[in-house]
Amino acid sequence: VTDSVAPAKAGAPAKTGTEATPSGAPASAGATILRYLLCGLAGLVLGTGAAVWSVRAGAFGSSAKIGPWTTGGDIGTDRASAFTRATVALHGLLALPAREARYYSAEADDDGRPLDGRCRYRLSGGDSGGAWFSLTLYDPAGYLVANPAGIYSAGSAAMSPAERGAWTVLAGPDPKPGRWLPTGGLERFNLTLRVYLPADGGRANLPRERLPRIARLGCP
Amino acid sequence: VIRRWLLPWLFGLAVAAIAWQATLVAAPRVIMGIAVERLGEAGGLNRMLHAPLRGPGRATIVRPSPDLAYSSCPFDLSKGPLLIVAAPVPAPYWSLSVFDRRTDVAFVRNNRETKGGPLRVVLARPGQTVPQGVEAVRLGGDRGVALLRILVEDRARFAPLDRARRASSCRSL
Numbered sequence: 093v094t095d096s097v098a099p100a101k102a103g104a105p106a107k108t109g110t111e112a113t114p115s116g117a118p119a120s121a122g123a124t125i126l127r128y129l130l131c132g133l134a135g136l137v138l139g140t141g142a143a144v145w146s147v148r149a150g151a152f153g154s155s156a157k158i159g160p161w162t163t164g165g166d167i168g169t170d171r172a173s174a175f176t177r178a179t180v181a182l183h184g185l186l187a188l189p190a191r192e193a194r195y196y197s198a199e200a201d202d203d204g205r206p207l208d209g210r211c212r213y214r215l216s217g218g219d220s221g222g223a224w225f226s227l228t229l230y231d232p233a234g235y236l237v238a239n240p241a242g243i244y245s246a247g248s249a250a251m252s253p254a255e256r257g258a259w260t261v262l263a264g265p266d267p268k269p270g271r272w273l274p275t276g277g278l279e280r281f282n283l284t285l286r287v288y289l290p291a292d293g294g295r296a297n298l299p300r301e302r303l304p305r306i307a308r309l310g311c312p
Numbered sequence: 313v314i315r316r317w318l319l320p321w322l323f324g325l326a327v328a329a330i331a332w333q334a335t336l337v338a339a340p341r342v343i344m345g346i347a348v349e350r351l352g353e354a355g356g357l358n359r360m361l362h363a364p365l366r367g368p369g370r371a372t373i374v375r376p377s378p379d380l381a382y383s384s385c386p387f388d389l390s391k392g393p394l395l396i397v398a399a400p401v402p403a404p405y406w407s408l409s410v411f412d413r414r415t416d417v418a419f420v421r422n423n424r425e426t427k428g429g430p431l432r433v434v435l436a437r438p439g440q441t442v443p444q445g446v447e448a449v450r451l452g453g454d455r456g457v458a459l460l461r462i463l464v465e466d467r468a469r470f471a472p473l474d475r476a477r478r479a480s481s482c483r484s485l
Contacts, residue, residue, distance in 0.1 A: 124316075124320075127316065127317060127320040128319075128320045128323055130320070130324075131317075131320035131321055131323055131324030131327075132320075132323055132324055132327045134324050134328075135323070135324035135325060135326070135327030135328035135329075135331065136327050136328070136331050138324075138328045138331075139327065139328035139329060139330065139331025139332040139334075139335070140331045140332070140334075140335050142328070142332055143331070143332045143333075143335035143336050143339075144335060147335075147336070147339060172416075174333065174336035174337050175336055177336070177339075177340045177414070177415060178335075178336045178339040178340055180340075180415065181339055181340035181343040181344065181415045182339065182343060182374075183374065183375060184374065184375045185343060185344070185347055185373050185374065185411075185415065186347075186373055186409070186411055186415075186457060186459050188407070188409060188417070188420065188461075189409075189417045189420060191420075192407060192409070192420055192422065223404075223405065224404075224405075224463075226377060226379045228377060228378060228379075230375060233374065234374035234375040235368060235369060235371065235374065235375075236366060236367060236368045236369075236376070236378055237368060238367075238368035238369070239368075242367070242467075244366075244367075244368075244378035245377070245378045245379055247379055249379065249404075249463065249465040249466075250465070250466075284375065286377060286379075288405060288463075289405070289422070289424070
């Protein structure tokens, strides 16, 4: 660093420090500006990078965590925080507001293990408290998972009234009897539960006991 | 050394905090801008694009619902208001929602609220003239997306719904 030692005149005792001589002043000012520039640049990179990372890593509507599910009740409203707004824009642009639909997403099973498309899962639940519900399986980028059966979701529209009260869906890479949600053998996947026209107008989050259970049955 | 770097460090922290907030605030506008551009490239601005049912693979909008048929109208109000007409379809649920440039929902209405009838709304900036007798939705920005969602109970029987939804439209006034 050029300002650490000021030039000493011949025969005079050396002085240290940036204020030692008039000729050191410009170098000192330059170094100070350089320090501010370095720290400012580092702050810019750090702040921007941290925001991008946190939004990319954040779950869709991640303002409340209920077991393995995350949700947000202020999606699409001017009450949404900047963080919620950014995560929704990235992970679920054009999502409906709470009174029209509630979204719950999960990236882990009931025991907190990341959802693995090579494993088998039992998804089970009951009445979701809305006009109907739909459970969709996505890849980590938020796209539907290709499978020969063309099955991407399981929903109450295809269920009898009795089944809607107590339903079970098996998720895994291979076809299963009954309701099957193909995982495509992906290393990671995630689930989104949509509850349309929630009975309470979407004001409250569903309690844990009314959200689907995600039980891992086994892995190869 | 500490004395020399203390203020620059504090300055860096302040810059980091501002950059964090600015990124979060800017992200929705940027993402919505990209979405409007891409939807506009696919079907044109101020026109309704009736997309096929979603399947696997890349799409303009991530996390689509496979149970819904989407018709989108990316709009630009800079040259005038926009009239949106949502025609009834034989589905248990359909809705029209309008998203502004910040991704906020400026308007949403479903078929229960319209009692199964058609829906006509005009999107306009403050100060733009709106025809009488039509519901007006005032937006703070020029660009955004109007989205028509239709519940498809059985993907194999989508054809009648697809025909019916094509009566829905959007156009500049």
